[in-house]
Amino acid sequence: MSSTLHFYNTITRKKEVFVPANAPFVGMYVCGPTVYGDAHLGHARSAITFDIVFRYLKHLGFKVRYVRNITDVGHLENDADHGEDKIAKKARLEQLEPMEVVQYYKDRYHKDMDALNNNRPSIEPQASGHIIEQIAMTENLLLNGFAYVSNGSVYFDVEKYSASHHYGKLSGRKIEDLQSNSRDLDGQGEKRSPLDFALWKKASPEHIMRWPSPWSDGFPGWHIECSVMSSKYLGNSFDIHGGGLDLLFPHHECEIAQSVGANGEEPVRYWLHNNMITLNGQKMAKSLGNTIMLHEFFSGDNKLLEQAYDPLTIRFFILQAHYRSTLDFSNEALIAAQKGYSKLKTALSAAKELSLNWNAESKEVADKISTWSDELADAMNDDMNTALTIATLFEMSSYINGLKNGQENLIPSKAEFEQITQLFAAYFEEVLGLGSEVNGNQSAEILNDVMDVLLELRSNAKQNKDYSTADAIRDKLKAIGVTIMDGKDGADWQVD
């Protein structure tokens, strides 16, 4: 390998060499979903981005503990029902227990993420399961003088904190600017300053989700769960914290303030943020009402979609752009991704089965392999430039297809070709997670055998120049979604 792993660290605004605090162990915390609704494309981008970090770090030999939270308490609604917990509100509407709603959407989230071929995190803690720890950290902040009690709620004292620490270091904000720009929100009267944020909120009488605390029956504030759960499972200082760019401020900024205020340690060494997915140039977000749910992509059941898309096509689409760029959604772009993805997938399965008259080993082929190998590693090492990684995979697939069709003159040795196939598979399947699970189950094997029979019949017909029979077989298979492709030696087939 000719390069080392670099990440763009939001807090320094630079690409930095990644060196874990306790190699080979790496701790990574990522902000997960609030489970009161189905996951949309944006959730996929975040999950896939950090799944790639997870996979690539493991590929490099690190032992990674990946913690991603499930938010199931405490976030406020931004409408007339202000003060009511989002999940409680939904529960009221659907006449369900709040935790029943949480379970329902959590299960659906997992289903979608699994379909996208994301590895499950090592630990997936829920905020509701860490109320005791959140109360403890709040007490700690009170003890250290960075918080105050007001009318049964507890708030973080931003001005007090910024007297000795830099509030705004992550998002690049200045206290003065924030003060002059803050808006009037609920509970503002209880706070000493509009910048202060809740650590514990006293629940209003109609609020269903509530827990006892030293200050009131209520629920934890909007940011405290992440500080608590990251430090609980990864320590007061850990390597990577990830999340969407929209969480940068105030969420992540508040996390730093809470963690430093309570534990006296800078919590995160590398801050990574993925950018947004846009629809007609505008952010896809619940609040804007322009989201497309993942299950709608999978089924095609949405007015904005021209067809259904395979989950791995969605994954490929997302990986074709760098995670820090905005990515614009369109049917045209998705269809392009579908075709490109299929090309790579087909090339890999061809490579796994290819056999020809191998040559002796040569310097030319060895050079080719080492160039590709370097390109792949360099691309991933450069802040996970999956777009470049994929570009190299396309070059490799051209070579593979050329060999298969006899149109490539540089013939490798058998060992060299196996090396190429392994390299391709390592990045395509292991690092990028784009391999489709074509396990040799029983019906797949039978289908293979059946197809062999059909192809043999068709081949015989062709031998006898009985093209009408040969074409009839091809056309009828095409009609049920199986494409026949005649090759140099024998025909191939694939399900469309």
Next chain:
RNA sequence: GGUCGGGUGGCCGAGCGGCUAGGCAGAGCUCUGCAAAAGCUCGUACAGCGGUUCGAAUCCGCUCCCGACCUCCA
């Protein structure tokens, strides 16, 4: 209004001082009973105007557009 990030060929999208990005679509060729697939070749793009430089899509300035955050949000 404050802070930050963008504008790349028909579309998506890398690059960010000199070297072909890549994919999709399109054109031509090769292969082929035909088709499909695949391979090869092609388009010569960097919002505009100035400047720095031997050399700029890449650096600087100005102008014009667009977006994000400042409020729950991946």
